[in-house]
Amino acid sequence: MKKIHFEKHRCKGCGLCVLFCPQKNLRMSEDLNDQGLSYPEEIDPACCTACGLCFRMCPDVAIEVYQQVAKDKKQ
Amino acid sequence: MAEAAVQAGCRFFAGYPITPQNEVPEYMSKRMPQVGGVFVQAESEIAAINMIFGASAAGARCMTSSSSPGVSLKQEGISYIAAAELPCLIANMQRGGPGLGNIRASQADYFQAVKGGGHGDYRLIVLAPASLQELYNLTMNAFDWADYYRNPVMILGDGILGQMAEPVEILPYEPILELPEKDFVLDGCKGRKPRVVKTLILKPADGLIAHNEHLQEKYKRIESELSLCEEYQTTDAEIVIAAYGITARIAKGAVRMARAKGIAAGLIRPITLWPFPNEPFISAAKTASQMLVVEMSHGQFIEDVKLAVNGQCPVEFLGKGGGWYPTEEIILEKIESMAAASATAVKGKL
Amino acid sequence: MPNLTRTEVLTDAQTHYCPGCGHGIIHRLVAEVIDELGIREKTIGTAPVGCAVLLYDYFNCDIIECAHGRPPAVATGMKRVQPDKIVFTYQGDGDLAAIGTSETIHAANRGENITVIFVNNAIYGMTGGQMAPTTLTGMFSTTSQDGRGEHGEGPPLKVCELLSSLEGVCYLERTAVSTPKDVISAKRAIKKAFQNQIDGKGFSLVEVLSMCPTDWKLSTAKAVDFVNNEMKTAFPLGVYVDRS
Numbered sequence: 001m002k003k004i005h006f007e008k009h010r011c012k013g014c015g016l017c018v019l020f021c022p023q024k025n026l027r028m029s030e031d032l033n034d035q036g037l038s039y040p041e042e043i044d045p046a047c048c049t050a051c052g053l054c055f056r057m058c059p060d061v062a063i064e065v066y067q068q069v070a071k072d073k074k075q
Numbered sequence: 076m077a078e079a080a081v082q083a084g085c086r087f088f089a090g091y092p093i094t095p096q097n098e099v100p101e102y103m104s105k106r107m108p109q110v111g112g113v114f115v116q117a118e119s120e121i122a123a124i125n126m127i128f129g130a131s132a133a134g135a136r137c138m139t140s141s142s143s144p145g146v147s148l149k150q151e152g153i154s155y156i157a158a159a160e161l162p163c164l165i166a167n168m169q170r171g172g173p174g175l176g177n178i179r180a181s182q183a184d185y186f187q188a189v190k191g192g193g194h195g196d197y198r199l200i201v202l203a204p205a206s207l208q209e210l211y212n213l214t215m216n217a218f219d220w221a222d223y224y225r226n227p228v229m230i231l232g233d234g235i236l237g238q239m240a241e242p243v244e245i246l247p248y249e250p251i252l253e254l255p256e257k258d259f260v261l262d263g264c265k266g267r268k269p270r271v272v273k274t275l276i277l278k279p280a281d282g283l284i285a286h287n288e289h290l291q292e293k294y295k296r297i298e299s300e301l302s303l304c305e306e307y308q309t310t311d312a313e314i315v316i317a318a319y320g321i322t323a324r325i326a327k328g329a330v331r332m333a334r335a336k337g338i339a340a341g342l343i344r345p346i347t348l349w350p351f352p353n354e355p356f357i358s359a360a361k362t363a364s365q366m367l368v369v370e371m372s373h374g375q376f377i378e379d380v381k382l383a384v385n386g387q388c389p390v391e392f393l394g395k396g397g398g399w400y401p402t403e404e405i406i407l408e409k410i411e412s413m414a415a416a417s418a419t420a421v422k423g424k425l
Numbered sequence: 426m427p428n429l430t431r432t433e434v435l436t437d438a439q440t441h442y443c444p445g446c447g448h449g450i451i452h453r454l455v456a457e458v459i460d461e462l463g464i465r466e467k468t469i470g471t472a473p474v475g476c477a478v479l480l481y482d483y484f485n486c487d488i489i490e491c492a493h494g495r496p497p498a499v500a501t502g503m504k505r506v507q508p509d510k511i512v513f514t515y516q517g518d519g520d521l522a523a524i525g526t527s528e529t530i531h532a533a534n535r536g537e538n539i540t541v542i543f544v545n546n547a548i549y550g551m552t553g554g555q556m557a558p559t560t561l562t563g564m565f566s567t568t569s570q571d572g573r574g575e576h577g578e579g580p581p582l583k584v585c586e587l588l589s590s591l592e593g594v595c596y597l598e599r600t601a602v603s604t605p606k607d608v609i610s611a612k613r614a615i616k617k618a619f620q621n622q623i624d625g626k627g628f629s630l631v632e633v634l635s636m637c638p639t640d641w642k643l644s645t646a647k648a649v650d651f652v653n654n655e656m657k658t659a660f661p662l663g664v665y666v667d668r669s
Contacts, residue, residue, distance in 0.1 A: 010439055012443070012444035012445075013444055014444035014445035014446075014638070014645045015445070015645050015646070016445060016645055016649070019645065019646055019649065020604070020605055037444075052429045053605040055429040056429075056450075056605050056608045056609065057450065057605055057608065058449070058450070059440075059442060059444075059445065059446055059447065059448065059449025059450045059453075060439070060440065060442075060449050061431045061435060061449070061453055063429075064428070064429060064430045064431070065428065065429040066428045066429075067427060067428060067429065068427070068428055069428075086506075087502065087505065087506055089502065113505040113506065115501065115502075115505065117498070117531075118527055118528070118530075118531035119527055119528075121495070121498070121527075121528075122495070122498040122501075122527065122528050122531065123498075125491065125492065125495040125498035125499050125502070125528070126498050126499070126501050126502035126505075127502060128489075128491070128492075128495075128498075128499050128502060129471075129489065129498065129499035129500060129501060129502025129503040129504075129506075130502035130503065130505065130506045131502075132489050132499075132502075132503060133469075133502065133503040133506035133507045133510075134506065134507075135506040137502075137506075151492055152492060152495070155491075155492050261469045261487040261488075261489055261503065262469075262487070262507055262510060263466050263467035263468060263469065263486070263487060263510050263511075264465070264466050264485075264486055264487050265466035265467065266466075269481075269484075269485055269486050269487050269488070270487050270488075271481040271487070271488050271489070271490070272488075272489040272490065273472070273481060273488075273489070273490035274490065275478055275479075275490060
């Protein structure tokens with residue numbers, strides 16, 4: 001199961017998540033969402049630590065982070 | 076008025092000191108805590124009316140009182156309360172204007188009260204008592220009308236009414252209407268969907284047009300159901316005086332004096348200024364030869380009288396602003412001159 | 426470890442805020458606090474005039490929308506009538522610190538038991554970027570085109586400093602949402618401001634320095650830098666009053 005989920009059609013493309021990802025694991029997409037905007041995508045899903053900083057900085061609640069999943073995977 | 080409000084279940088009062096109505100907040104500051112209510116001396120008239128906005132949305136019977144310059148400041152809030160269809164009572168004990176004016180009695184806020192002093196198409200139910208007993212009774216009724224129609228009600232008094240003393244029978248409150256449940260109250264959304272009280276209507280694009288139409292329908296309903304007026308010796312009156320509030324009380328004396336001198340005078344006294352009681356004026360215009368409007372302003376109320384009369388009868392005017400008030404003698408003099416002019420005109424025709 | 430998801434205190438509606446605007450973050454923080462305290466069904470919010478005027482579309486609780494600057498007065502009326510409910514106002518800088526300064530100061534001084542969330546982005550956003558009471562000295566806006574302070578505008582108004590002299594105030598803190606650390610700190614402050622009300626401790630205000638990339642005419646990253654470098658200098662973060 002994924003550790004992070006982007007509601008890409010909610011995204012307004014501000015890039016705050018990309019800016020604050022401590023792993024530098026996010027980038028803005030080449031594709032456009034329903035609003036015609038770039039949205040974040042993971043560069044390497046394995047790098048995500050589910051720290052949740054992208055969730056905390058997203059003004060549109062367009063990101064969900066499943067920290068429990070991350071923890072289970074680690075174990 | 077303050078005790079009538081308490082009797083009627085008013086449990087929230089917010090106001091700001093201004094002469095000539097300080098007796099009301101002073102009384103309320105003592106009385107409200109005694110009955111488990113809330114008195115707040117607000118930092119401004121604007122804050123006071125907005126506290127009323129909040130208290131009404133929270134479900135309380137509530138009121139504020141002020142005088143002319145203070146009521147001008149309240150107009151923003153009054154427009155919002157009318158738009159949000161919240162019930163409340165606003166009292167205006169009018170004083171001389173414009174500007175800071177003076178603290179003598181006046182009736183120069185008629186337009187502001189009746190035509191809507193704030194922005195947008197809205198109406199207040201406006202009541203004009205002529206005695207303290209009537210002020211007491213109308214205050215209790217005002218809360219019922221406010222709740223029944225979900226509309227702000229204004230009591231339009233003046234500095235004389237605001238500061239006079241006369242005996243009043245303290246009657247217990249009895250609702251005059253079967254009141255609807257307050258299904259708009261914000262009290263937390265436990266067990267129901269969240270409610271919103273708002274006046275900004277952007278969506279759908281014609282939503283505000285629809286809301287305005289809804290308000291206008293309500294106002295038409297109020298007009299058809301609520302209209303109060305006192306008629307005094309109008310049946311055979313040749314000269315009918317139109318006056319409201321304390322002016323009408325003085326005019327009544329002048330009518331008696333005129334009758335004693337053989338002049339057939341009468342009086343129409345609207346008690347609701349909005350809705351305006353048109354019918355008595357339409358009838359009187361058919362039977363009387365002249366009308367006389369007396370008011371403590373340079374002619375505001377007269378416009379509604381003329382609209383009702385619709386050219387069917389000449390309408391004379393006696394009035395001044397700035398704290399002027401008519402005595403019975405001044406009104407009688409005017410009635411006599413009108414009667415004399417009428418007699419001359421009749422002679423001329425012969 | 427908790428999962429980080431949308432709380433039921435927020436509706437599903439997509440906000441009208443511009444990309445990178447801090448309002449969305451602050452909405453989420455307030456919603457999370459209401460959710461965590463379990464008070465959604467007894468909370469009444471007041472919406473201001475300004476960018477956050479459509480608050481009622483985004484919050485799943487009772488909301489009253491007020492005239493510009495009047496939320497503290499309206500909240501006073503609501504809270505006094507229903508002292509067992511939780512009443513919060515959510516106001517921008519124009520609403521709280523310009524047209525509603527009087528309502529703010531007096532509600533604070535009376536010690537009204539309400540919670541005020543004050544979003545300071547140093548600009549009038551909704552009307553298109555005019556000078557706000559909190560616009561920084563030298564900062565450009567559509568009504569301070571030579572920079573604030575050149576034509577008698579005066580320096581920015583500092584709300585926490587201003588209110589800190591009032592004895593009626595329970596809690597004042599200035600926070601920001603321009604870094605993850607600030608966001609976490611802002612949430613802690615907001616939670617405390619609500620908890621104070623639950624405990625009947627009186628007037629609590631949390632100021633939140635926030636980004637307005639659109640009207641500052643900056644990219645998201647530069648807007649974040651502007652808060653971190655310029656705004657935090659003019660408006661130092663921290664607890665200004667704590668009588669809780």
